[in-house]
Amino acid sequence: MNELxxxxxxxxxxxxxxxxxxxxxxxxxxPRHLFISKFxxxxxxxxxLDDDNLERYLPLLYADHPLAIFGNQExxxxxxxxxxxxxxxxxxNLEPGQKVFELGCGSGWNAALMGHIVGREGKVISVxxxxxxxxxxRISLDKMGIKNVKVIEGDxxxxxxxxxxxxKAIFTAGAYDLPSVFHKQLRDDATxxxxxxxxxxxxxxxxxxxxxxxxxxxxxxAIACSFVPVVTSSKHKVSEFNLSMALNHTLKIxxxxxxxxxxxxxxxxxHDSLFVWV
Numbered sequence: 001m002n003e004l005x006x007x008x009x010x011x012x013x014x015x016x017x018x019x020x021x022x023x024x025x026x027x028x029x030x031p032r033h034l035f036i037s038k039f040x041x042x043x044x045x046x047x048x049l050d051d052d053n054l055e056r057y058l059p060l061l062y063a064d065h066p067l068a069i070f071g072n073q074e075x076x077x078x079x080x081x082x083x084x085x086x087x088x089x090x091x092x093n094l095e096p097g098q099k100v101f102e103l104g105c106g107s108g109w110n111a112a113l114m115g116h117i118v119g120r121e122g123k124v125i126s127v128x129x130x131x132x133x134x135x136x137x138r139i140s141l142d143k144m145g146i147k148n149v150k151v152i153e154g155d156x157x158x159x160x161x162x163x164x165x166x167x168k169a170i171f172t173a174g175a176y177d178l179p180s181v182f183h184k185q186l187r188d189d190a191t192x193x194x195x196x197x198x199x200x201x202x203x204x205x206x207x208x209x210x211x212x213x214x215x216x217x218x219x220x221x222a223i224a225c226s227f228v229p230v231v232t233s234s235k236h237k238v239s240e241f242n243l244s245m246a247l248n249h250t251l252k253i254x255x256x257x258x259x260x261x262x263x264x265x266x267x268x269x270x271h272d273s274l275f276v277w278v
Contacts, residue, residue: 001054012082022094035109035137036109037136039069069106079106091221096118099124099166099168100166101159102114104126106172107137114149116146119148120147123163126150127160128154129153129233134151134153137151155234158179161181167186169185174230175197176270177239178255183216191208191209192217198239205224208253241277253275260276264278
């Protein structure tokens with residue numbers, strides 16, 4: 001079985017040669033299938049994975065596409081497309097010893113990958129609002145003996161002050177707003193991977209740097225994507241922005257202000273943050 005799994009991993013890496021050595025090593029050391037106990041075999045069949053059917057489903061588990069892992073009529077959580085997950089981890093540029101916050105643990109696979117990269121001296125805090133996913137992720141992490149990843153049951157949009165400040169942070173679901181707590185809980189010059197949920201068009205994944213001088217987050221990269229929405233107890237309003245504009249202009253996100261006096265292409269005031277595209 002181990003040889004079969006490695007063959008699937010080898011084929012995937014052969015098609016994704018641009019990944020860093022650190023991310024590739026994490027991919028081999030943290031097998032994806034160990035974080036999938038139940039998934040949706042489309043269109044409507046939920047599969048409980050076990051030792052008896054694992055070999056049958058390995059090609060699907062290691063294919064380069066997302067899998068639904070929780071929901072009913074509507075999918076609430078997925079384990080994302082592997083190539084996208086690993087590419088984003090490279091953009092996050094994790095280093096040994098860093099402290100990372102994750103909004104939305106889901107399967108726990110992404111948190112485990114990050115935990116491997118930051119190493120024993122590093123730490124990953126992942127906050128998940130769905131109790132069943134918290135339970136599954138903790139079981140998977142415990143089975144692998146991963147000690148530097150802590151899964152917290154709660155609303156990730158509130159951050160996790162106890163372990164702040166963080167060097168890096170990542171959203172694994174799309175949000176309509178950036179809660180102001182992230183301006184407070186991330187270190188100066190920290191990197192934040194944030195997914196802005198669109199109203200009609202695709203979502204946008206932003207790689208942001210915290211700029212203490214300007215008092216905002218500034219985008220360094222934007223990628224069109226599609227994510228499930230953040231599950232939160234907080235109120236929000238739908239984002240209103242043009243996808244082409246969002247992808248081709250620098251985004252600055254300011255906390256708790258109504259407007260800024262700067263030339264811009266678009267300004268969008270949400271509940272907790274002001275989004276300005278310049």
